[in-house]
Amino acid sequence: MDNLDRYDRIILQTLQENGRASNVELSDKASLSAPQCFRRVRRLEAEGIIRGYAARVDPATIGLGVMAFVNISIDREQSKQVRTLEKAIRQFPEILECYTISGDFDYLLKVVSTDLKSLSSFLTDRLMQVHGVSGVRSMVCLEEIKPSSPLPLEHAK
Structure with a gap:
């Protein structure tokens, strides 16, 4: 795993707070284009940094x-x-x-x-x-x- 840069951290923080955030929301928060953001999310998933997505039920x-x-x-x-x-x-x-x-x-x-x-x-x-x-x-x-x-x-x- 390469070191996480500022954009990766913003994406990860946003997804931890809201796993249903759209790619448009993520790209806005990270100040990246939607395709760049999409590639980063896919890379984070492929590297196992993002393990998955789930609803938290009380x-x-x-x-x-x-x-x-x-x-x-x-x-x-x-x-x-x-x-x-x-x-x-x-x-x-x-x-x-x-x-x-x-x-x-x-x-x-x-x-x-x-x-x-x-x-x-x-x-x-x-x-x-x-x-x-x-x-x-x-x-x-x-x-x-x-x-x-x-x-x-x-x-x-």
Whole structure:
């Protein structure tokens, strides 16, 4: 990836704020011609800088009122099967995000559920049954203070 120039940053910032911005809007913001802007967006997509476009849906409005962060420990004897465990984790739609982490646990998950009972059921009856999971610790989110935000492009290369 080449360094991002001023125009790329303007395009990326605009798309992070409004993923539905038209090419005309982008070209106006970046002070570029529409064809130049279009080529830049396609290049940013091709290079994987822009991963995709999606609508951000408020989970509570569709009945997913509980969010939790879940730490998972893996069974050290099963560590050779870690990719199988990760494949299983990818299959759960309740798991929105998954990260490998350092420290006392191996993975950090962001999980949504309809209520505490269904979260408990998911953790006990499904997640803890995945081969290789040796421990689970959950923390229920009480309030979302700062939802997913645009990346700070002023710090990008």
